[in-house]
Amino acid sequence: MRKFKEFIIEKFILFCGLATIFFVVLIFLFLLKQGLALFKTFSPFQFLSGKNWYPISEPAQFGILPLILGSLLVTLGAAVISIPIGIGCAVYIAEIAPSKVKEILKSGIELLAAIPSVVLGFIGMVTLVPLVKNIFHLPTGLTALSGSIMLAFMAMPTIVSIAEDALYSVPKSYKEGALALGATHWQAIYRVMLPAASSGILAAVMLGIGRVIGETMAVMMITGNAASMPHSILQPIRTLTATIAAEMGEAVAGGEHYFALFAIGIVLFIISFAINVTADLFLHKRRS
Amino acid sequence: MFRKIFLLMSAFLFLNSVHAAPPKNSIQIKGSDTMVNLAQGWAEKYMEKNPGEFIAVTGGGSGTGLSSLISGTCAIAMTSRNIKEKEIALAKQKGVNPKEIKVALDGIAVVANPKNPLSKLTIEQLGRIFSGKIKNWKEVGGIDSKIVLLSREVNSGTHVYFKEHVLRKNDPNSREEFAPEALMLSSSQAIADEISNNPSAIGYYGMGYISPKQKAVMVAKDEKSEYLSPNVENVINGKYPISRPLFFYTNGEPQRLVKKFIDFCLSKEGQDIVLKMGFVPLK
Numbered sequence: 001m002r003k004f005k006e007f008i009i010e011k012f013i014l015f016c017g018l019a020t021i022f023f024v025v026l027i028f029l030f031l032l033k034q035g036l037a038l039f040k041t042f043s044p045f046q047f048l049s050g051k052n053w054y055p056i057s058e059p060a061q062f063g064i065l066p067l068i069l070g071s072l073l074v075t076l077g078a079a080v081i082s083i084p085i086g087i088g089c090a091v092y093i094a095e096i097a098p099s100k101v102k103e104i105l106k107s108g109i110e111l112l113a114a115i116p117s118v119v120l121g122f123i124g125m126v127t128l129v130p131l132v133k134n135i136f137h138l139p140t141g142l143t144a145l146s147g148s149i150m151l152a153f154m155a156m157p158t159i160v161s162i163a164e165d166a167l168y169s170v171p172k173s174y175k176e177g178a179l180a181l182g183a184t185h186w187q188a189i190y191r192v193m194l195p196a197a198s199s200g201i202l203a204a205v206m207l208g209i210g211r212v213i214g215e216t217m218a219v220m221m222i223t224g225n226a227a228s229m230p231h232s233i234l235q236p237i238r239t240l241t242a243t244i245a246a247e248m249g250e251a252v253a254g255g256e257h258y259f260a261l262f263a264i265g266i267v268l269f270i271i272s273f274a275i276n277v278t279a280d281l282f283l284h285k286r287r288s
Numbered sequence: 289m290f291r292k293i294f295l296l297m298s299a300f301l302f303l304n305s306v307h308a309a310p311p312k313n314s315i316q317i318k319g320s321d322t323m324v325n326l327a328q329g330w331a332e333k334y335m336e337k338n339p340g341e342f343i344a345v346t347g348g349g350s351g352t353g354l355s356s357l358i359s360g361t362c363a364i365a366m367t368s369r370n371i372k373e374k375e376i377a378l379a380k381q382k383g384v385n386p387k388e389i390k391v392a393l394d395g396i397a398v399v400a401n402p403k404n405p406l407s408k409l410t411i412e413q414l415g416r417i418f419s420g421k422i423k424n425w426k427e428v429g430g431i432d433s434k435i436v437l438l439s440r441e442v443n444s445g446t447h448v449y450f451k452e453h454v455l456r457k458n459d460p461n462s463r464e465e466f467a468p469e470a471l472m473l474s475s476s477q478a479i480a481d482e483i484s485n486n487p488s489a490i491g492y493y494g495m496g497y498i499s500p501k502q503k504a505v506m507v508a509k510d511e512k513s514e515y516l517s518p519n520v521e522n523v524i525n526g527k528y529p530i531s532r533p534l535f536f537y538t539n540g541e542p543q544r545l546v547k548k549f550i551d552f553c554l555s556k557e558g559q560d561i562v563l564k565m566g567f568v569p570l571k
Contacts, residue, residue, distance in 0.1 A: 056442050139488050140436045225473070253355065
């Protein structure tokens with residue numbers, strides 16, 4: 001009887017393990033099936049390089065270049081802001097902060113991660129957007145920059161907690177050795193700890209970026225959603241994710257527009273898959 | 289132990305299946321964001337008069353409402369535009385027979401910040417502004433400042449109506465589009481908020497959303513016509529150039545509860561609510 005129980009549990013856990021892979025494959029197949037249907041009527045080259053996104057006109061134009069660039073611009077902005085602050089914060093928590101401060105900071109960061117993105121978007125809309133408008137004397141504050149700042153808040157918890165983990169798992173002897181050789185605390189962090197944890201920190205950065213590029217609600221609320229080619233970070237942009245979210249309700253199921261939104265989904269899937277794989281490679285490098 | 293878990297799971301399944309079936313005395317209404325407040329107003333009054341009956345109203349846009357009607361997840365789709373050929377074809381394919389009922393009228397207000405000195409525009413000028421041909425307020429006699437265009441997303445009936453009647457001037461062969469620089473906001477309220485903070489912005493939405501924080505621009509059909517404000521009188525007598533009917537769509541002739549509710553909306557009492565909500569009654 002006990003053996004039987006064991007057997008059942010084992011199989012059940014095996015099933016759970018396989019289920020996740022199974023679902024990912026199913027989702028990807030579904031995306032492919034729906035998204036590729038667009039290319040029966042619309043050329044993939046036009047889709048990726050077209051500069052006009054007019055999905056409900058006759059004939060419709062599905063050029064997603066401004067959307068791809070919009071997504072990349074917001075992500076880049078968020079990375080520039082969140083990476084230095086995130087890594088700095090991780091170093092402070094892992095190496096410098098006294099244990100009491102450390103606990104407070106860690107729970108603060110967990111709290112930051114727990115704020116729903118729609119709430120961050122709303123706060124951004126009423127506080128950050130007017131601020132950006134007034135500081136830069138812009139016609140409108142709904143810009144890529146506002147989106148980047150808000151998204152940086154969302155990427156930071158991921159970056160901090162994984163980078164802090166990476167720093168923590170560097171063997172104590174490294175740091176002790178450095179100090180014993182006469183290095184100052186900062187020299188030990190900068191020349192020994194950071195290089196030793198570098199692959200983990202890179203993984204943290206990649207996962208943070210992955211979170212940013214997939215984010216929808218906040219960017220939809222504060223980037224203005226204008227599908228024009230971005231020339232600067234101080235202008236409104238439209239992201240891939242916001243386009244799907246804003247238009248899915250209207251798209252007639254089985255129509256060209258509907259397929260185009262799924263095709264955007266494929267593009268997004270490929271981007272975040274690439275980011276995750278890169279992060280994974282770095283993580284594995286660290287382990288071996 | 290396992291038996292307990294199994295029992296629990298089956299209990300959950302059972303509960304879920306009970307929940308999935310909608311109660312008989314409730315209606316789901318879905319669709320146009322323009323009409324959410326209006327339908328909510330009707331629903332509240334109706335439920336007050338008919339306790340035990342329940343009406344749920346959600347927005348999302350006219351297109352969202354119609355696709356829910358077609359997929360059978362709502363009983364009434366509220367829309368601020370006519371149903372499209374494509375949608376009718378799709379509905380027929382799914383065995384749904386959309387029936388159109390006109391329930392109210394709406395004027396689309398063109399709004400600007402109260403600090404903006406400009407007070408009137410022609411349809412022609414509006415078309416050129418929203419398609420991005422006019423980029424500065426001084427080109428239409430305003431201050432020297434870049435125009436910030438605010439538009440609704442493509443799932444909005446108001447977006448479609450504005451494009452067809454203002455940008456394209458009812459010409460089916462026209463290829464005019466909203467300028468790519470136009471900001472696409474997800475709700476009428478978002479446009480209202482942005483307008484009230486931004487002296488160089490211009491936007492449009494149903495006249496029910498006008499408040500003292502925004503200024504409705506007077507609109508004329510052409511330069512020779514009278515410039516008119518979007519108000520009840522001008523919409524009822526058909527003089528205001530950008531007004532439209534608002535519809536309910538049901539699957540086939542409305543039955544039982546749906547019929548009772550729509551009859552209430554069309555009654556004198558229902559049409560008074562229309563007026564109170566800032567829209568225009570049918571008569």
